[in-house]
Amino acid sequence: VVSDVHAGDGMQIRTGDDYRSSLRDGRVIYFDGQLVEDVTVHPRFQSAVEVTARGYDQGLDLSGRSSFPATEMELREQVETFTNVQAQIDLLGATTFSALLGIETAADRLADDLPEYAQRINNFVAWSRRHNRRCVPTITDAKGDRSTGPMKQSDPDQYVRVVGSDENGIVIRGAKLHIRGAAILHDLLVLPTKKMSPGEEEWAVACAVPVSTPGVEILNAGWHVPPQRDSYYPYSRNRTIPVGLVVFNDVYVPMERVFLLGEIQHSATLVHAFGTWDRIISASMMAADAHMYVGLAQLLAEANGVDRTWHVRDKITEIVLHATMIRAGVEAAIANAELTSSGYLAPAELYTNAAKHYASINLTRVMTLVQDLAGGSIVNAPMPGDLEGAHVGELVKKYMQGPDGISGEYRTRLMYAARDVVADWFAGHTQVLGLHGAGGPYAQRLVARKNYPVSDAKSVARAALGLSEDTAI
Amino acid sequence: VVSDVHAGDGMQIRTGDDYRSSLRDGRVIYFDGQLVEDVTVHPRFQSAVEVTARGYDQGLDLSGRSSFPATEMELREQVETFTNVQAQIDLLGATTFSALLGIETAADRLADDLPEYAQRINNFVAWSRRHNRRCVPTITDAKGDRSTGPMKQSDPDQYVRVVGSDENGIVIRGAKLHIRGAAILHDLLVLPTKKMSPGEEEWAVACAVPVSTPGVEILNAGWHVPPQRDSYYPYSRNRTIPVGLVVFNDVYVPMERVFLLGEIQHSATLVHAFGTWDRIISASMMAADAHMYVGLAQLLAEANGVDRTWHVRDKITEIVLHATMIRAGVEAAIANAELTSSGYLAPAELYTNAAKHYASINLTRVMTLVQDLAGGSIVNAPMPGDLEGAHVGELVKKYMQGPDGISGEYRTRLMYAARDVVADWFAGHTQVLGLHGAGGPYAQRLVARKNYPVSDAKSVARAALGLSEDTAI
């Protein structure tokens, strides 16, 4: 029997309207210094809410899914469901998908040593799926002085920590940064950002917290479309997901939702469990993006009348190769998926991390190629109002036209799209996400290295090179 | 005696107020579909006008300068005057500086074959300097179908051309793209964008046209700061120079200001003459930018408390080496400046082009390093309004603080600065300028190759490799 500490939160969320209602739960959300009455109608949040609501309306129901993929086909299908370019609009779906698989993987790894925590996690997951809620892992602490850990900070709250407790629950304080969608989803999975050392027990805390819990306050930043600028931002206008700085101001968490409490030896288990799922989703999304870049590049070349020029073709080919190699990494991760001891299939860590790493370190190069193919009009095309003006509109149509069949208006709007994707705020945001999201390339290098059969490579090398195993001779 | 066809335009512009007045000359300027009454007070243009006005007030007087640098010291001094980061705010000064040197270089090259045009150019330059006007070369045509030239376009106006003439002047039609500052400066130097072929005589036209001439209409685009967002854009708020699509709707140009009229064999002479000056200024600006990136990167590392971490230091060192190599190219161009037949000193083309090329192809990589060093807060730092809120402001200060001595507010503002420089619209704009400005890397490759002593290299190689000069043996 599942005990449910948040029974009151427990309405099933099935439709977009259910979802909108679920966000009017007293949550404390700020934007640009102002308290937001209702995120569903606030200009900063409305578009993101609408996109997510549409996801619900289209039946993106996580409750019906088995927790884990059991076959290569299921794994592939799940990865693809959440990562094509269109699906990326409803990022909260993908986020929740990998978050739940991540926390279940953690339960699996904690089961032997800390079975009660594992059970609590499984209860939470069942409850979350049953009610079709959206959640997100919250990992990165404020950190203050990064050259040292939590104990030596002048302010101990720089890492989320336990500041009180009673027999039924704990009180936590601190903040988590870079939380995508925090203001418009339901639950926050709080995890330690690093392995804690002896003496750092109070910072070794993990738990699940509904956004509406008293003491949770969310400041919002991140790319958004200025009012009345939708047509200038044809891609990002649907991707205005807010990024939250989530503050936990002495938030009470019932024990049923506490998943770690001082067990420093397991403080990194949880965050590591999220890695593979987070990265396969990221890599697959970046493969989908790269596919779209190929299309965008080709459209630009055609609109400029240079699609048969050798260096243009060669640049598009470079994007093609980029897209293909990311996809190859994802394909290899799925084809070599490993059956865990619990019987589910997880993408191969080596290929998953190599694919994400490859995608990240080459992302900016590919964006630069698109800028190159677009030409200067990518930033200098006349404004949307110009297109609409009577006299001015004629000038734009006359002087922005391409080869036969490419109107000035089409070409101008294509330039807006290109700028939006590779040369404006959203592009910068995407680049930063490539560098720092899912742990960043450095983390992926470490994991790839760790999963590579280096010993076998040494044996192969020794045999091929005629080198003795006994290096002392 | 200088004949002066635009005597009426001829007030000397000495102060910022003179400059503001000079812009109220009936010019036809559009922004986002709307006709702009007065650029000096319009929100899109005001900041750029103010910056330029300040340049006038600070005495940036081109009239007192000798046309050309005669010594290495003069050359270095002139290049540096216009290209440090602070000076870049008044971009119209730098633009005019290189434009006048460019057109004078063209006059020099035309003098033997087309002495009358050369004389007209020199008259224009003298007049422009005397009145301390600002001007810009306008080169890139609309082009329509780039796979073919002006004759095969469905619309012959895709390249600026002569559509009429009388004994005193000509009438031109067409448009020029990507013209920085067109809406807020005085004269447009119209040049053919490419070498014209037989049959393309009507497109082989060059001339100088005041912005206020009837028929000149300018549509504006380019990066600009949204109202009330100054503190979120601490760098680019001073760099909101408008970029114009300049339309010539049957504009009459008196013969005194016509510098080419059908002489296709010289149609590329003018644009080439601008190249070296344009690129040495560009390269030197990019060296100054790179120096600022070093500083920004170091400030970020310190604010994050990671300035002693090896990989952070190594990344900053990579920016250091980038800045140093661009500067080395500029230094070599000046140290090897060539004395032209006319007695002035021009930066060495080989080094100038190599430096600009190097700067351009590595720009995005360096911006990515700064993004990397900043961390995710570069795009996710709370908004300016948050800093000002009473309760929310405290949260920002608490959770955005760095090591001792680094306040949360300082660190938040530093993140705004970093985003503005490397991860937002202005950054995209800058990247595109690096790719397409001053001819783009491809043009610089061609010029570098052309100026390299390949024959000498072959001789050296033959001698060193013991290869006969007679390849038939």
Place this chain on the structure above:
Amino acid sequence: VVSDVHAGDGMQIRTGDDYRSSLRDGRVIYFDGQLVEDVTVHPRFQSAVEVTARGYDQGLDLSGRSSFPATEMELREQVETFTNVQAQIDLLGATTFSALLGIETAADRLADDLPEYAQRINNFVAWSRRHNRRCVPTITDAKGDRSTGPMKQSDPDQYVRVVGSDENGIVIRGAKLHIRGAAILHDLLVLPTKKMSPGEEEWAVACAVPVSTPGVEILNAGWHVPPQRDSYYPYSRNRTIPVGLVVFNDVYVPMERVFLLGEIQHSATLVHAFGTWDRIISASMMAADAHMYVGLAQLLAEANGVDRTWHVRDKITEIVLHATMIRAGVEAAIANAELTSSGYLAPAELYTNAAKHYASINLTRVMTLVQDLAGGSIVNAPMPGDLEGAHVGELVKKYMQGPDGISGEYRTRLMYAARDVVADWFAGHTQVLGLHGAGGPYAQRLVARKNYPVSDAKSVARAALGLSEDTAI
């Protein structure tokens, strides 16, 4: 019933001794200007013959295999059989494997239009398999002046051509370059190097020619180990496969072995058919090499006592990622293998070419990393004779030792191995093969581009960017 024009050649080759005997067939082989009496005992060829003989003795029997892989498992097994580092020693096995699959693929593609040629090819393949012979495609012509085709050469023999014929056969003349193992295998598959144009019919010729045919003369080059230097070349000493310039001095080929004779429209069909098999084998070999580089790098780091240094670990990780991405490409090519109309499974062209391309363009970078990790002793370690000297040997052992457990002799020999693999003749040879083998990166770019779903990418981009399908609006 298979007609067999070379019945006399038809002994079954089962053992190493059979193979050695088969090479004493009157073949005309030159090395460094001298006619080679017997390749099986000549110092330049003996090692390569021995390695191939060992392959026969170990039962590498192609005759028992079905022509084509029918399942993913079979495909994977075949690719791996021929491409691990140890298997690469018997390169002629891998070469023959991909050559036969390639020519069978060609037969498949010719079957509709030119069924008789297809039948002849299948006869040849059956005969070759039955007798367990080794063969190689010969593609690259001498070419002379590469700026033009065969017709405008001052010497028409610069491309292999038909210079005579009778009812039973044809006479060919010309030369084929870069033929690995030509001197020590059995059959040469002559293919046109490019698509021939009208007028070039005499050069549109394909056929199979035994090495021993009168008129075939082979000049040999390529890396080889100097006498008495085996211990200085512990890797390449087993890889001294000769590379032949194969001259066809009016060689008679019976019609049964002619696979194309003037049908210019099919002149490129054959060479294209070889591409995928050649490249999947190449890519898989390069993946195996990269795996060995990881091992070598780790052994070097350990022998130098720096395997825990961060930048050393990071460099090894870069090799790990390189190896993983090549392997991912091969895995994706196999996982996405396409069932042809004839019912066999061919690796996906897109992934195959992307993998080979990736491996090639990054090869030199990886070799440089190994050089870096080795340190200066990779080229400066004392010579083998030093190791053996009484007094001098002691000095080497004393001053070349590494951390505890790493003797000076082991470390010196490890340096020989590293130099052999990444900093000597064989390394240069390998780099050149990476650049020019299997068509070179340029060819792989073309094929990858051709196989990429660009139209789908355009549709995805249009939908995501809100762009009309009708570009004229």
Place this chain on the structure above:
Amino acid sequence: VVSDVHAGDGMQIRTGDDYRSSLRDGRVIYFDGQLVEDVTVHPRFQSAVEVTARGYDQGLDLSGRSSFPATEMELREQVETFTNVQAQIDLLGATTFSALLGIETAADRLADDLPEYAQRINNFVAWSRRHNRRCVPTITDAKGDRSTGPMKQSDPDQYVRVVGSDENGIVIRGAKLHIRGAAILHDLLVLPTKKMSPGEEEWAVACAVPVSTPGVEILNAGWHVPPQRDSYYPYSRNRTIPVGLVVFNDVYVPMERVFLLGEIQHSATLVHAFGTWDRIISASMMAADAHMYVGLAQLLAEANGVDRTWHVRDKITEIVLHATMIRAGVEAAIANAELTSSGYLAPAELYTNAAKHYASINLTRVMTLVQDLAGGSIVNAPMPGDLEGAHVGELVKKYMQGPDGISGEYRTRLMYAARDVVADWFAGHTQVLGLHGAGGPYAQRLVARKNYPVSDAKSVARAALGLSEDTAI
């Protein structure tokens, strides 16, 4: 008056014959385990001795030069004298030039604290110049376990150290690695390889030791041309300078030649003093090499008949830009040379190190471009003996010919040259030297960073970004 402890060594070396005689001084030289009777006639050393002898005969007399360049012109002239491709043949001249400037720079830096050592150094330099001797710094110790310093080695001789002394001199033991030309020059400048720490006084020793001193034993390695292979190695045959592992078997050094003896605080002063001179010479040599690569690439493109193909031209342009940027770094280092307190001019450290770093990290890429331009014949061209054979020679000439005017023999020899320079042992050696010579890229990064005006960059950034100097606000 200069005291001269080695008066007996003191013959003036003016001619090649003087030089040959000077090498018959009882020196103990090994090659491949054998003691070398006379280096001037031994096949491994003879070519290098002849090249150096020619340098003497051509009057490369260091004695007549003032110690230090005083003007930019002198500095440039000296750098160029020793670094063009032809001059690189007599590497011992360049080595001695930078070694003497380096040790004099060290004397300059030691003068205040350790004036007696400074005086001894100056005496040595005067003596060396007077007798026109060749010398080399010896820096790299054997090191054993690189993860720790000299004290924790199982064998304390892994770093050169003082093992005895009397009032007139000291006894040293250990070995120095990677010493170019050790076997065929006169004096070894022994320097600590790193900054020594307290307790490591016995390893803080510097001195000058003639090669002929009892106890000095030199093992030789490094690239060399196999007998009878001169025509196959047309470039490296003149560059067979031996690289020595120099053993100091309890070598006695008179106090007059001891330059450091336990003063650990100055243990890094000497090696640092060599850096700038070593690197400006290295960078200038690499610029000269790059110039030759341009020529070689162009010759290859012409011989292959593809010099007008766009991608070929573009690849050559990339080499052009590479050569130009290295040269720009050298030019900037000279144009910004700094006048030291002692009144001589030293190349600017920032530019010197940046130039060397740039050259090193791009070297392999450039070599790969040359391999690419050459085509497969770079490693597969027929052998020299083939060229000479009557029948075979005709085949080579026929099938290796290029476009009109390019004979088969010329093209074959050009391929030998290309292989020799970029795809054989010498190429590997050159790559390793680029990576590890003159401290390697890592050292150059450190020095560049140290010499960059980071504080100024921070101030510029703060001003441009509107950031307060007071980071606590």
